[in-house]
Amino acid sequence: MLELKNIDVFYGNIHALKNICLKVNQGEIVTLVGANGAGKSTTLKTISGLLKPKRGEILFNGGSINELNASDIVKLGISHVPEGRRIFANMTVMENLEMGAFIRDDSKNIEEDYEKVFSLFPRLNERRKQIAGTLSGGEQQMLAIGRALMSKPKLLLLDEPSMGLAPLIVKEIFSIIKNINALGTTVLLVEQNANMALNIANRAYIIKNGVIELEGDPKVLLNDESIKKAYLG
Amino acid sequence: MEQVFQQMINGISLGGIYALMALGYTMVYGIINLINFAHGDIYMVGAYVGFALTTFFNIGFLPALLISMAATSLLGIIIEKIAYKPLRKSPRITALITAISISLLLQYTMMYFVGPQTRTFPEVLESKSLKFLNGNVILDVKNIYIIAITLILMIALQFIVRKTKMGKAMRASSYDLEAAELMGVNVNKVISFTFAMGSALAGAAGVLVGIYYNTINPLMGSLPGLKAFVAAVLGGIGAIPGAVLGGFSLGIIETIVSANGGSVFKDAVAFLILILVLLVRPNGLLGKTAKEKV
């Protein structure tokens, strides 16, 4: 479904991603784990079009997308939940979801999809009219994911959904991610919280200093103490 | 007492004009963090378009107002495309200097074509007035028009920003441009739209000033432009309700000062307010604490 081929990304002179190759197959949960500053967010931003690779190619369902703008990539079916949630804090919960559906004009189905989001995240349902900035961290993360789902993505990119949240909420969010995947959305999950991510993923990549160091079965990686020590700090 | 009423009428009229212009500063700043110093000159162009239409083509006041708004919104879109868009990733000071250059360019291009002299706006509204309190308070038809049109435009703007898809995209973009892009918002369209709306309001303000003070000239935009900028800062730059509040406050304060023997200082008042705001409450009356863009 998604394939990154020899991707190099720079911030000015900083070489942030070096020859990244990565694949996500339809229906999978793939996780990309690594320490802070490894290049996880940069990878997702490059896929969603916020950054342009200097070299390499990104294929989505067979077509090259690395020349497209972020706003066109969403239309192809890739939805990115950015690090730090980035909800529109000045708007209501409902307006945030409306923004999520920005690319759509099938208003009848949109109404149904709001209800689907609310059934995934009942806490949001009670807060439809609330200004998003006043939600708790966990609720904001739920809103960010719900907003991303409103574009009806085929592939969902999640950047550290567990960041700054209490363990109980993290558990809840990860079980919802599994749920979303079970309902048919392919997921690429970026995490520093490697344990949780490896637990729900079908495949995993480990990134360090902008280089993919390892690819493999998450269960195997989870049980390998030396790998944990070397890459996941 | 009559004095107070009269000053309120005059202050609100003047304030409405500042508010219309301040909205353009604040909307553009909200999206691309640029103080568009050419904004006052777009207002000047609006006044000239209105003048030309009413004087040479005998077009009525309301159609002339609408055509001027359309013309200035187009001008705003073109300026953004040609001058600011290429600089989006440049340091802010570059765009700021460009804005000042565009301001001068508009002033002196206009002067080249129409000459530096002041023109008299035709009397497009019948000169009627209502008198209250034994004729001590005069409510001119012009005041009524200015206040009514200002309010209608503000309500229309509020509707667009709150209820339409493009307006919501604008609000989302002004909060977080990158996140809006991830929703599929075409940032270029939103920026064009913002310039179009802000410039249309400035064009309307130009025509209203033309009928209110009767005179226009190619440099008429610079001082009101700066004052409207102060109004936007006073209200909290980036905040739409702030621009309205700041505009009306500045108009009323300025009128009160000049009516009470301070007419020599009336232009200084705005800048005194600017300094005070920056010292005491840099986020303005309704501005939020500056959000950190990471």
Ligand SMILES: Nc1ncnc2c1ncn2[C@@H]1O[C@H](COP(=O)(O)OP(=O)(O)O)[C@@H](O)[C@H]1O
């Ligand atoms: N906007 C930026 N400008 C310059 N360097 C950046 C920028 N964003 C990230 N970097 C650098 O790129 C590298 C990868 O960052 P990032 O992808 O954010 O890491 P991660 O998400 O894995 O924590 C880091 O060394 C970081 O300092």
Ligand SMILES: [Mg+2]
């Ligand atoms: Mg990151």
